[in-house]
Amino acid sequence: MPSKILVTGGLGYIGSHTCVELIQQGFEIIIVDDLSNSSKNVLDGIKKITGISPKFVKLDLRDRKEVNLLFQYHPDLTGIIHFAAYKAVGESVKQPLEYYENNISSLIYLLQAIESKGQRCSFIFSSSCTVYGQADQLPITEQDPVKKAESPYGNTKQIGEEILYDNTRSNDLLKVISLRYFNPIGAHSSIEIGELSKGKPQNLVPFITQTAAGIHQKINVFGGDYPTDDGTCVRDYIHVVDLAKAHVVGLKRMIADEQSENFEVFNLGTGKGNSVLEVIKTFEKISGISLNHEIVDRRSGDIVEAYADTSKANEILGWQAINNLEMALKTAWEWEKKIRNK
């Protein structure tokens, strides 16, 4: 019998790519999504790539009764990968209560449902490098301190990790791996799934591809006077499929009882930093399109530089990112062209 895995937010950007990897590794998956920032069409993309139509349940995890019912229907879950959460930093500053309610209550209801089953469960949490803030040293290791969150969104990731850590201490049936993502970009190489931005994207790469597609006139580069080589901020851009694969590896580690502690944290990045201007130039090179861009004021809350020390994930999970920036940007561009031509 294949292990049965619940994937919350499984129709979202990182969730859908992870569903593909799980299916390809022989897991049976159940996708739960409230479709607030995703589309049911993503199921078709997953089916085209894998040949399998995963089970899908439309559900809002803030509904505790529905969450409990879900667990009654599926008493044999081996693991949960919890992607479902709001993720827009700026929006979280304007609507903190919605972010705390959605991101925290969904986690608590899932954990309560797990606890009431009294059955062993492996849990992967979508965390973010945002928990480090501006780190004192680079590259960032998992030992670096978690800094005061810059936004309610970031705080929900920190609180989420604390809730999970506390629960692994009170409940030895629960195993947790928290994955701290750096900057996920790109689309599946089949171009059947990718990032679907509702509204104007806030993140750099979707803004670049939309500008190349003629949707925006120019890219605002937020700040040109940072203490970096070219004055623009540096991030660690990781291809979403590399990121997705790490979830499967983490899950297998927990299922095989290989953890050194019941709560573990891993950075997921490439280990390489690229500036905003480097990303723009690389995109111009791979697409042959020249991008209109202008240096404007800094965006408040931005950190100067962040890239991962990935040695813990390399050594312990045996995982590393394979794809480079060019490949990731190529898939992002192919995906943008595909969704525009529909």
Ligand code: UD1
């Ligand atoms: C952002 C979030 C982070 C979240 C991550 C998820 C903020 C402050 N941080 O990270 O918490 O986990 O997304 O993907 O929002 N840039 C431009 N012009 C643009 C857009 C971005 O110059 O139009 C620059 C930014 O200033 C930054 C870099 O591009 O230096 C990357 O920005 P973005 O893609 O938004 O990611 P982060 O800010 O790193």
